[in-house]
Amino acid sequence: MESVLALGGLVLLRDSVEWEGRSLLKALVKKSALCGEQVHILGCEVSEDEFREGFESSINSRLIYHDLFRDPLSWSRTGEALPGGPLGALQAMCRRTDPGPFTIALDSLSWLLLHLPCTAVCQALCALSHQHSRPGGSCPAEPVRVLGLLHEELHGPGALGALSSLAQTEVTLSGAMGQASAHILSRRPRQRPAHQTQWFSILPDFSLDLQGGPPLESQPHPDPHTPPVDPTAHVTFNLHLSKKEKEAKDSLTLPFQFSSEKQQALLRPRPGQATSHIFYEPDAYDDLDQEDPDDDLDV
């Protein structure tokens, strides 16, 4: 689980109805806050009080909360709502130039996908992830981390595929026997993606407890792939040779292999062997005329 936070970029937390991901999101937020980073939260699905519930005051003071839940369409003109709506809020985050490590938690990305066009969300996420590499063109000193909570069942394969291709790390939540597990797929640039499965549980104060594996009464896993088919199994002819046959085969010289013995044998006529005969039984229709039949042609 350390690798999830170590790599910068977009981290997708894909959850489902059975295995919810908000507690994992809050656990990761708490971890980043404890490391002393700036944490910005864009809250859309739950109210601010509900999100902050369970965090200690030291952590709560470090979280900068942008509330889109109370007034998502900016109907109240009191000026409290974020200008520009959700897209404006995302773009405002892109323009921040504070130095230092940065974590942005999007709760949730599904809400943004349902309210904004997918392309705008993808472009904003890409701009967020690559934000710190702009100035000077040098490598980013501190990674910008974007944690996005995505409810898998709400979206079609297109949107999920598009976001997966943008993400540096994808954490898919599942589990067995009451134990949650996270399947982590991390893509380092220009390297093969690495898979890892981690069993964990979240404690009441939102700290992460990594565990070894599922409890002992887990179901046996089905064989992941069928055994490879042996094409030589059920043929009607014999493809295997016994040892004696193999030796005989290896010692055989083929007609095209011209060895010196063969050469000598051809040059020297073998004694005692009669010259070859041709035995021919003439048919009833055969014409034994010795003349050349082509003489009849007037060529």
Add this chain to the structure above:
Amino acid sequence: MAAVATCGTGAGSTGSIVATTSKNNVTSFQRKGPRASGTDSGCSRLVSIAGTRPSVRNGQLLVSTGLPALDQLLGGGLAVGTVLLIEEDKYNIYSSLLFKYFLAEGIINGHTLLVASAKEDPADILQELPAPLLDDNYKKDLDEDICNHQTPDSNIKMKIAWRYQLLPKMESGPVSSSRFGHYYDASKRMPRELIETSKWHGFFFPEKLSSTLNKEPCSLTHGYRRLLQFIQKVIYEEGFDGSNPQKKQKNILRIGIQNLGSPLWGDDICCTENCDNSHSLTKFLYVLRGLLRTSLSACIITMPAHLIQNRAIIARITNLSDTVVGLESFIGSERETNPLYKDYHGLIHIRQIPRLNNLIYDVSDVKDLAFKLKRKLFTIEIHTQKKFNLCIEEKNVDYNTS
């Protein structure tokens, strides 16, 4: 005969007669073939541009794609004025490698580059190009690779079908004076001096996105329109379409467009099945092909075809491109553990080869090709060959009678 009369003193040796003949220039026959170097010939009518060669089949001008194995599959190379579309593999590892090989080949040959991307800055892409391999280094590596590869299985020499042992396995290694295709070392970077002396134009879409506020309704997505305008500007100003004929020597423009069709370009064909502007990408390809046909340029496009939900769009895109190559990598799929594919990293599908000024296709008859990325090189081979080596053994014949 006049030549002989003038040196009638009987010089004797044929050398001096030939010398006097050429000095007098009495014959009207002049050699008009392409010279060896090709660049300075004023009298030859063939345009010789560095890094190109005419196709042996129909005389079409070809450029190398950066991967000699792929050049061989495409019939010698990529024709100038056409589009090479690469359907990306799932994690975009090998397709970005092919993209970089194409650009690296342009730098080695001195072509002008135009790199467009919506995800990475073109300057960063150019910093990561692979370094070219020198010929003698490659031969050393190839020899030691062959020595390492002597598994017991491959020592079974074919005795009855002995002529098939001489059959090459798709590529025979680099020609020592390979001026057309070059080999690259994927583990090393191209030296900075080479990149800095080359001429390149970059198009990074997020930078252009922020500068416009008004989007007038247009059937082309905003990103595609800007990209087409940029390409057109470069072609016109640099004279690739012949608009500045008195200028310097002709050169090829290599255009590379990365991840076309992804949502980062503003196109939503990857996001939904019934998208609003489903014709945007097809119109882009159509206009792009028109631009390429009228200029000395070649284009490589990588597209995440596995994300496109609507299969009809993929069929249209294939028809609108010239050469289409699909990459399928085994990472994460069940084929990774299949023993048939254990030496390879993926399959390569040649989906379409163009018919340019021609009535027939140039397709090779081999359909099942696989690629692997060795330590340094990208090789393409027929993947069923090894399987046949293992499974075919001679029938149970009694060898003792001769």
